[in-house]
Amino acid sequence: MFFLWLSQPICYGLFLRYGDKAKGYRIFTLTGAFIMSMFLFLLVPMLIGDVAYFVLKKTINHEWRNEAKCGELEVKNKNEKYFGFNTDKYTVFYSDKNDKWGFYEITCKKGSDRRDTYSVEPLPEYNIPSWLR
Numbered sequence: 001m002f003f004l005w006l007s008q009p010i011c012y013g014l015f016l017r018y019g020d021k022a023k024g025y026r027i028f029t030l031t032g033a034f035i036m037s038m039f040l041f042l043l044v045p046m047l048i049g050d051v052a053y054f055v056l057k058k059t060i061n062h063e064w065r066n067e068a069k070c071g072e073l074e075v076k077n078k079n080e081k082y083f084g085f086n087t088d089k090y091t092v093f094y095s096d097k098n099d100k101w102g103f104y105e106i107t108c109k110k111g112s113d114r115r116d117t118y119s120v121e122p123l124p125e126y127n128i129p130s131w132l133r
Contacts (some may be wrong), residue, residue, distance in 0.1 A: 007038040050129035052102055057104030060093045068092070069115035082106075100125045 011031045018030075064081035067074055069088040075082070079097065084090035088108045095101040099123075102125030109117045 007035060011035060049126070053095075053126070053129060056093070057095055057101075063075050064093065068106060070106070070118045071110050072114045073108075073116040073118065075106065075118060095128065097125075099128050102126055 011034060014034070015031060032065055049059055059128040060081050064083050065085075066081065068082040069075070069085060070088075077094075080092055080094045082090045082092055090106040090108075092104050093101075094104070103123045105121045105123070106118045107121065109119065111117055
């Protein structure tokens with residue numbers, strides 16, 4: 001936001017310096033281009049993470065499974081999607097856990113007498129963008 005505030009006096013100075021030399025709408029075009037480049041410079045980095053979450057959630061909801069099977073044990077949680085098919089290791093995408101989203105891995109461990117278990121290895125998590133909550 002600091003750069004946006006800084007761009008206003010710069011635009012004003014450019015207008016005062018070159019306003020009498022520019023013909024027609026050239027100074028307004030240059031000032032508008034400068035302001036738009038500042039907006040893009042500020043907004044694009046903030047929106048990249050939000051767009052990544054939105055795209056990941058939409059595509060994963062269509063292609064990943066709702067459950068994972070570790071031997072006889074079935075793992076199924078709300079707001080989680082599982083990638084893998086009857087394997088010993090699954091990748092899990094979760095969202096809406098305390099306004100966080102991310103991935104973790106489940107490793108299946110076969111036990112005796114059908115007492116299968118699994119272990120969870122967490123991966124980095126991220127905040128859900130406020131406009132998607």
